[in-house]
Amino acid sequence: MNIEKKILKYSSLEELVLKLNRDGKQVFAPVKKDNIVDFAPVSGLYEMAEDYIVTVQSAKFVVFPNVETLFEIETSKDKITLKDKDFNSIPEIILLGTRPCDAAGFNILNAMFGGDYQDTIYSARLDKTTLVSISCNKSDAKCFCTSVNGNPGATAGSDILLTRIDNNDFLAEIVTEKGKAIVSKYPELFETVPEINKDKYMADVPVEFNLNGISEKIYSRFDSDIWLEQSLRCIGCGTCAFICPTCGCFDIQDAYDGYSGQRKRSWDSCGFSLFTLHASGHNPRNVQSQRWRQRIMHKFVYLPEQQNLLGCVGCGRCSRSCSANMNLKELLIHLKNVIENE
Amino acid sequence: MNEQNIYLPYLMRIEKVTDEAPLVKSFRLTFIDDEVLNNFTFKTGQFGEYSVIGEGESTFCIASSPTAKGYIECTFRQAGKVTTALSLKGEGDIIGFRGPYGNSFPIHEWKNKNLLFIAGGIALPPMRSVIWNCLDLRKDYKQITIIYGARTVADLVYKHELKIWDEMPDVKLITTVDPGGETPDWKGEIGFVPTVLGKIAPSSENTIAIVCGPPIMIKYTFPVLEKLGFAAENIFTTLENRMKCGFGKCGRCNVGKVFVCKDGPVFSYKQLKELPQEY
Amino acid sequence: MESIRKKAKELLEKNAVQVIIGYGEGLDKSVSAIFVRKPENAETLIFDDRCVHNLAVYLLKNEIKALGKPCIIAHLAALRTILQLASEHQITEDDVLVLGVTHKGELMEFAGFKDIEKYIASANIDISENEKEIINKLEAMTREERWQFWVEHLSLKCIKCYACRAACPLCYCSRCQVEYNQPQWITVEATPVGIIEWHITRAMHIAGRCVSCGECYRACPMNIPINLLNYLTVLTIKEKFNVSAGTSADLDSVMSSFKSDDKENFIKQS
Numbered sequence: 001m002n003i004e005k006k007i008l009k010y011s012s013l014e015e016l017v018l019k020l021n022r023d024g025k026q027v028f029a030p031v032k033k034d035n036i037v038d039f040a041p042v043s044g045l046y047e048m049a050e051d052y053i054v055t056v057q058s059a060k061f062v063v064f065p066n067v068e069t070l071f072e073i074e075t076s077k078d079k080i081t082l083k084d085k086d087f088n089s090i091p092e093i094i095l096l097g098t099r100p101c102d103a104a105g106f107n108i109l110n111a112m113f114g115g116d117y118q119d120t121i122y123s124a125r126l127d128k129t130t131l132v133s134i135s136c137n138k139s140d141a142k143c144f145c146t147s148v149n150g151n152p153g154a155t156a157g158s159d160i161l162l163t164r165i166d167n168n169d170f171l172a173e174i175v176t177e178k179g180k181a182i183v184s185k186y187p188e189l190f191e192t193v194p195e196i197n198k199d200k201y202m203a204d205v206p207v208e209f210n211l212n213g214i215s216e217k218i219y220s221r222f223d224s225d226i227w228l229e230q231s232l233r234c235i236g237c238g239t240c241a242f243i244c245p246t247c248g249c250f251d252i253q254d255a256y257d258g259y260s261g262q263r264k265r266s267w268d269s270c271g272f273s274l275f276t277l278h279a280s281g282h283n284p285r286n287v288q289s290q291r292w293r294q295r296i297m298h299k300f301v302y303l304p305e306q307q308n309l310l311g312c313v314g315c316g317r318c319s320r321s322c323s324a325n326m327n328l329k330e331l332l333i334h335l336k337n338v339i340e341n342e
Numbered sequence: 343m344n345e346q347n348i349y350l351p352y353l354m355r356i357e358k359v360t361d362e363a364p365l366v367k368s369f370r371l372t373f374i375d376d377e378v379l380n381n382f383t384f385k386t387g388q389f390g391e392y393s394v395i396g397e398g399e400s401t402f403c404i405a406s407s408p409t410a411k412g413y414i415e416c417t418f419r420q421a422g423k424v425t426t427a428l429s430l431k432g433e434g435d436i437i438g439f440r441g442p443y444g445n446s447f448p449i450h451e452w453k454n455k456n457l458l459f460i461a462g463g464i465a466l467p468p469m470r471s472v473i474w475n476c477l478d479l480r481k482d483y484k485q486i487t488i489i490y491g492a493r494t495v496a497d498l499v500y501k502h503e504l505k506i507w508d509e510m511p512d513v514k515l516i517t518t519v520d521p522g523g524e525t526p527d528w529k530g531e532i533g534f535v536p537t538v539l540g541k542i543a544p545s546s547e548n549t550i551a552i553v554c555g556p557p558i559m560i561k562y563t564f565p566v567l568e569k570l571g572f573a574a575e576n577i578f579t580t581l582e583n584r585m586k587c588g589f590g591k592c593g594r595c596n597v598g599k600v601f602v603c604k605d606g607p608v609f610s611y612k613q614l615k616e617l618p619q620e621y
Numbered sequence: 622m623e624s625i626r627k628k629a630k631e632l633l634e635k636n637a638v639q640v641i642i643g644y645g646e647g648l649d650k651s652v653s654a655i656f657v658r659k660p661e662n663a664e665t666l667i668f669d670d671r672c673v674h675n676l677a678v679y680l681l682k683n684e685i686k687a688l689g690k691p692c693i694i695a696h697l698a699a700l701r702t703i704l705q706l707a708s709e710h711q712i713t714e715d716d717v718l719v720l721g722v723t724h725k726g727e728l729m730e731f732a733g734f735k736d737i738e739k740y741i742a743s744a745n746i747d748i749s750e751n752e753k754e755i756i757n758k759l760e761a762m763t764r765e766e767r768w769q770f771w772v773e774h775l776s777l778k779c780i781k782c783y784a785c786r787a788a789c790p791l792c793y794c795s796r797c798q799v800e801y802n803q804p805q806w807i808t809v810e811a812t813p814v815g816i817i818e819w820h821i822t823r824a825m826h827i828a829g830r831c832v833s834c835g836e837c838y839r840a841c842p843m844n845i846p847i848n849l850l851n852y853l854t855v856l857t858i859k860e861k862f863n864v865s866a867g868t869s870a871d872l873d874s875v876m877s878s879f880k881s882d883d884k885e886n887f888i889k890q891s
C-alpha cells in the first residue's frame with residue numbers, strides 16, 4: 001500500500017488548526033491543565049501541550065462518550081413518545097495529537113461496536129471524526145506498544161500521521177480518504193517531500209515480550225492462583241477501564257422525571273464489584289481476582305478469539321493512572337514467565 | 343429491530359395480564375406499529391429487552407411460541423427496579439421491547455426424536471415457547487415428556503397450560519413440588535426435580551433433553567441425565583445472565599469466549615462444559 | 622527499613638501473622654502495596670519517603686482477609702484509619718497486628734489500640750498549612766465563586782471512575798449508595814449534576830470519619846483536589862465538636878450521636 005507523503009511545516013499546522021476551526025470543525029488536542037494533559041478543544045496550535053507521552057484519557061470519547069443519550073422520552077397521560085437521536089447534530093471533530101497506540105485503539109472499538117449489530121450511533125460519530133495523529137519521538141517505562149503488534153510510527157487507524165522532523169516541521173503521511181480530503185481542501189499547506197526516513201525520529205520502545213500463541217496458554221491457567229496474587233492490591237475502581245482506548249463496556253440507564261427524560265448509555269467497568277450481579281443476588285464474579293482475570297482474559301484471549309485482534313495497544317495509561325500501581329506491562333511479563341516456567 | 347438506532351425499542355400494548363404465581367406475572371403484548379406487527383418473527387429460545395419507559399430495561403425470554411401470530415408473551419418475577427415497575431402495569435398500558443436477540447433451540451435438528459423437557463420454577467417460560475413450538479409441529483417429533491417442578495403448588499406457573507398438556511394424549515406430563523410444598527389435594531409428585539427425574543428415569547435412546555431452571559437445579563440435573571445415558575451434545579439449556587444491551591456490546595454477559603446474549607442463551611451441555619464456570 | 626524486614630520475617634516464621642501488608646517496589650522503581658506471605662520475601666519490603674499510600678484500605682477486603690491475620694505497616698494516617706475502623710466495629714485488636722513507622726522512619730510495635738491512641742495523641746494530626754491556606758481561600762470566596770470552582774474542577778473533569786471511593790479506607794460499604802436503584806438516590810452517569818450529587822453525598826458520608834490521608838486526591842486520575850471537600854468537613858467538625866476522627870478506638874460517631882451539650886445555635890429566632 002502506497003501512502004502519500006507530504007511536508008507540513010510547523011507554521012502550516014498552525015494555519016491548518018485555524019482554518020479547520022474557521023470551517024466549522026471542532027479541533028481537539030492534548031492540552032495541559034492543572035498538571036495533567038488531556039484532550040480539550042483548541043482554537044490555536046499554541047494551546048496544544050508540547051511535552052506529553054500520551055494524554056491521561058484516551059481519545060475514545062469522540063466516538064464513545066462517557067454519557068451518550070440514546071433517545072429522548074416524552075410522556076403525557078396516555079401517550080409515550082420516543083424521539084430518536086438527531087444524528088445530524090453530531091459535530092465534525094478533528095483529533096490532533098493522538099498517538100499511534102490511540103489510533104490502533106479505534107480499530108478495536110470499531111470491531112466491537114460493529115459486527116452483526118452495527119451501533120449506528122457509534123458509526124455516525126466515527127464518520128464525523130478525523131484522526132491527525134503524531135508519532136512518538138519518546139516513550140517511558142510504561143509504554144509497551146511494540147509488544148502488542150504496535151509501534152511508535154504505525155499508521156493503522158490514523159487518517160494522517162505526522163512525524164516531527166527537523167526544524168519542528170512534520171512529515172505527513174496521508175493514510176486514508178479522510179486524510180486525502182484534508183489535503184485537497186487545504187493544498188497550500190502541504191508541500192512535496194524529499195525522501196525522508198522517519199525511523200530515525202521514532203522513540204525506542206524495546207520489545208518486552210511476544211504474545212504470539214499465548215492466548216491458549218493464558219486460558220488454560222483459568223483456575224491458577226496467579227490471578228489472586230496479581231490482583232491483591234487492586235482496589236476495584238473504574239480508572240483503568242475508563243481511560244483505556246479499547247475498553248467499551250457500558251451501562252444503560254433511564255433518566256426520567258415522570259414527564260420527560262432520556263435513555264442513556266454510560267461507561268462501565270468489569271472491575272466494579274456489581275458488574276455481573278444478577279437480580280437474584282447471585283454474582284458470578286464476586287471477588288476482585290475473578291474480575292482482574294476477566295480483564296486480562298477479555299483483552300488477551302476472548303477478544304483475539306472473537307475479533308482476531310489483541311485487545312490492548314500498549315499505551316500504558318492504565319499503569320500510569322492506577323493508584324494501586326497495577327503495571328500492566330510488568331504483570332504481563334510476570335504472567336508469561338509463570339506460564340512458561342510451570 | 344430499529345435499523346437506524348439499535349437502542350430504540352418498539353412500543354407495545356399490554357393486551358392481557360395473567361397472575362401466574364406470587365410475584366410472577368405474564369403479559370400478552372402486541373406491537374402498536376402495524377408494519378412491525380406484520381413483519382415481526384422470532385425463533386424459539388430468543389429473548390428481548392422489555393422496558394418500562396423511564397425506569398429501565400429487563401431481560402426475559404419470549405415465552406410464546408413463534409407459531410402464535412399477532413402477539414408475543416413474556417413472564418417475569420418481580421425482583422428489582424424494572425420488574426417492580428412492570429408489575430404495576432395493566433391491560434392497555436404501553437411498554438417497550440427490543441429484540442429478538444440471541445440464538446435459538448435447534449428444533450429442526452430434533453426431528454424424529456423423543457423430547458424430554460425438564461424445568462423448574464420460574465424457568466418454565468423459556469421452555470414454554472419451545473414446548474408449544476414443538477407441539478404445534480407435533481408430527482415432527484416422537485415422544486414428548488415434560489417434567490416440571492416448583493417450590494410449592496402456588497409457585498407453579500402456567501397452571502392453565504399444565505392442565506392442557508396433562509390432558510393431551512400424546513404428551514406425558516409429570517409435575518412435582520419440593521418436599522413440604524404440597525397441598526392436601528396435591529396429586530403430583532413430591533420431590534426435587536433432579537430426584538424425580540432419577541425416579542422417572544426416561545430413556546436416553548434417540549432423545550434430546552432440554553433443561554431450564556435455577557443454577558442449583560441445573561447443577562444437580564445434568565449428572566442425572568448423564569447417568570441415564572444422555573450425551574452432552576444432546577442436552578440443551580438456556581443460560582440466564584445479567585444482560586443490558588442484548589447484542590454483545592456492553593460486556594456484561596461475557597463468559598469465556600462467548601457473549602451469553604449473542605452466542606446463547608441456548609447452549610448444549612457440551613458447549614457449557616467448555617465455558618469457564620462464571621455464570 | 623531493615624528493622625521492618627527483620628520483624629516481618631520473624632512474624633511470618635513464627636506464623637504470628639499470615640500476611641504482611643507493606644510497601645514494595647516495582648521493576649520501574651515505582652512504589653505499591655505488597656502482600657508478603659513467605660518469610661524469604663520479607664526482603665522485598667521497603668519504607669521511604671515515597672511510601673505515602675494508606676494501606677489500611679486493604680484490611681477490609683475479602684480476599685485479603687481470607688489470607689489470614691495480617692500485619693500492617695502503618696504510617697500516621699493509616700494508624701488513625703485503623704482506630705476509626707475499630708470505632709466503627711469493623712476490626713478488633715485481635716484482627717490485625719500493627720507496626721507503625723514514625724515520620725523519622727523508626728519502627729514502632731504496638732501492643733494494642735491503646736498504644737496507638739497514645740502515639741497519635743503525641744503526633745501532629747493537623748491538615749497541612751498549605752492545604753489549610755487553600756481551604757481558607759475557598760471559604761473566603763462568595764458562594765457563587767466557590768460553586769464555580771467546584772463546577773470547573775468537578776463537573777467538567779470528573780469521569781465517575783469512583784477511584785476516590787475505592788481508595789478511601791472508610792468507604793467500605795459492600796453496596797454503595799450510588800449502587801442502589803430503588804430508588805436511584807444518586808445519578809449514575811457523569812453528567813454535571815450526577816457528578817456533584819455523588820461528591821456531595823460522599824463528603825457527607827465521610828464527614829466525621831475522614832482521617833485526611835489524601836488517598837482520594839492521589840487516586841484521582843484527573844488530578845481533582847477532591848480531598849479539599851473532605852478536609853473542610855474535618856476542619857468544621859473540629860471547630861464545632863472538638864473531635865478528630867481516628868484518635869481513639871472508642872469514638873462515638875460524631876454525625877449520628879446526640880450529646881446533651883451539643884450546641885443548638887442553628888435554631889434561630891424568627
